[in-house]
Amino acid sequence: MQHPVVIVGASMGGLRAAEALRRFGYLGPITAIGDEPYAPYNRPPLSKEVLATEVSHEAVAFLQRTATQDVNWVLGSRVVSADLEHQTVTDANGEVYPYGVLIVATGLRPRRLEVANGMLAGRHAVRTLDDAIGLRAELVPGAKVVIMGSGFIGCEVAATARKLGCDVKVVGPGTYPIVRPLGVKLASELQRRHESQGVEFFMKRKVVDLLGSSRVEGAVLDDGTVLECEVLVEAIGSHENTEWLQGNDIDVTAGVLTDDALRAVRASNGAPWNNVFAIGDVARFVNPIFDEIPRRVEHWNIPTDSAKRVGKVVATMLGDGVGGAAAAPAELNEVLNEGFAPIPSFWSDQYDMHILAYGLLGLADEIKLIDGELSGDCVFGYYRAGKMVGVCGIGLRSVVQKYRSVFTVEGGKA
Amino acid sequence: MLKIYVDMEKCQHYGQCVFEAPDIFRLNSDDKLEYTATADDSERGNIEAAIDVCPMQAIFLVD
Structure with missing residues (x-):
């Protein structure tokens, strides 16, 4: 057989x-x-x-x-x-x-935080259905939530937790949330929009220790700051x-x-x-x-x-x-011989923002606003050596869609 | 004849379906999804591809 x-x-x-x-x-x-x-x-x-x-x-x-x-x-x-x-x-x-x-x-x-007293309750990853069920149960109004990691998942959970009435703090390693791959302009605007919704950011920081006996009660940052913390979300890569x-x-x-x-x-x-x-x-x-x-x-x-x-x-x-x-x-x-040349695409929902992107934004050496206004709906183009390698918009989906056809293989194969 | 149903409560108008089945799905001038609710059997492959790429899994083929 x-x-x-x-x-x-x-x-x-x-x-x-x-x-x-x-x-x-x-x-x-x-x-x-x-x-x-x-x-x-x-x-x-x-x-x-x-x-x-x-x-x-x-x-x-x-x-x-x-x-x-x-x-x-x-x-x-x-x-x-x-x-x-x-x-x-x-x-x-x-x-x-x-x-x-x-x-x-x-x-x-998911990569997890490695600390000496790591066995505390209240720590969450966001990958599986069981992860989400466990996290959802603890996102109650007023809960003090600390999110480690300021990438897409960290920011999405931050937005969702705010909507659910939690107190939300984000600790991220970069200058701004999702600065790689979005770039400084769009990432700093994203942070501003999160802050206007009540999220607090602790950037260029990382969590180095946890406080608590059976449940997490605090997160200690690398500059000695202690954040009160009942729910720790670990969104620090994989x-x-x-x-x-x-x-x-x-x-x-x-x-x-x-x-x-x-x-x-x-x-x-x-x-x-x-x-x-x-x-x-x-x-x-x-x-x-x-x-x-x-x-x-x-x-x-x-x-x-x-x-x-x-x-x-x-x-x-x-x-x-x-x-x-x-x-x-x-x-x-x-x-x-048909080859493989998929057009990378991703999207993200945060508050009323619908983010849609095509390409590999992280390859860019130049990022330009190509439509709209930074404070409202906007589209950014991402270029490497003058050639577009990515496009990302908040809103303006029809504009973003038009650029998708840019991402083809030179010479036509695949 | 195929019948197509999009759960508009789920749909977030990302328009990924537009590239897979352009004769069925489109974004209107307000960036909202519009679609044709019936299609010829020859569209089945394209519609199934559109179902696959829908981030919200909001598209259904009703046989």
């Missing part, structure tokens, strides 16, 4: 990969293994509107399509190791799963979930390095594994729209775009998986 396609990671990327396999004609067995107890769900609302209202799986679950009803979902199971030579992965209970094709979709986990792949001939420095078919490449000689793919947040790939440097991209569209690419390649490679012929080498080559 043919071994299944095994997807490790049962979040959006895993679901979209299973759907794409079916859409491109693979009818054989698919097993998707995820460490959370929930069927795939949409994470972004967990720091936004869902956190402000009802946090439940039902509110964020992805609709499951009929084509993927026969996928074998193994939920609440953490894969702890892989043997790429013998084509198996093993979970924490010792269960061994042989695979024909492996799709790595294990994503990221780690790639790749430890389970260690010991194999694969490059997992800062994510799984892949080629442009999202095949994991060997650390020893750079040649791809023909049956090991990586998708979503954990994949590190070259995007020819921008340059030749492989990067991980933590934007919401990447799991879907990369899953579709992989689904098509794998379905072409395997055929229908139930006895039909696989594609001829020429056809597979054609699919492999």
